[in-house]
Amino acid sequence: MAAIDYLREHGLYAEAACDGRLSVWPVQNITPELRTWIRAHKQELLDDIAKGLDPRRRCWRVVVGRKSMVMLSRYCQLSPEEALEVARARWSEARVYQY
Secondary structure (H helix, E strand, O other), X not given: OOHHHHHHHOOOEEEEEOOOOEEEEOHHHOOHHHHHHHHHOHHHHHXXXXXXXXXXXXXXXXXXXXXXXXXXXXOOOEOHHHHHHHHHHHOOOOEEEEO
């Protein structure tokens, strides 16, 4: 069973940020045991996510502090690195996620 499937069986979703971080939600479903499991399987989860996603996209979720917004690229697709660069040009502490 893939690590991402294990999370889904527990009612959790995950996405990878461009900087190698892993975001798992909803937080209220994360038990102490699941938190330990997620930390132990972080790289496997990131690999599972990467297998199913095209790295170049027109739509990105940008998180600045506690605020989440959608960033659209009208004319071209952006790689994760390009999307992060564009977002950080506006918000220095922005995190970028696949949408």
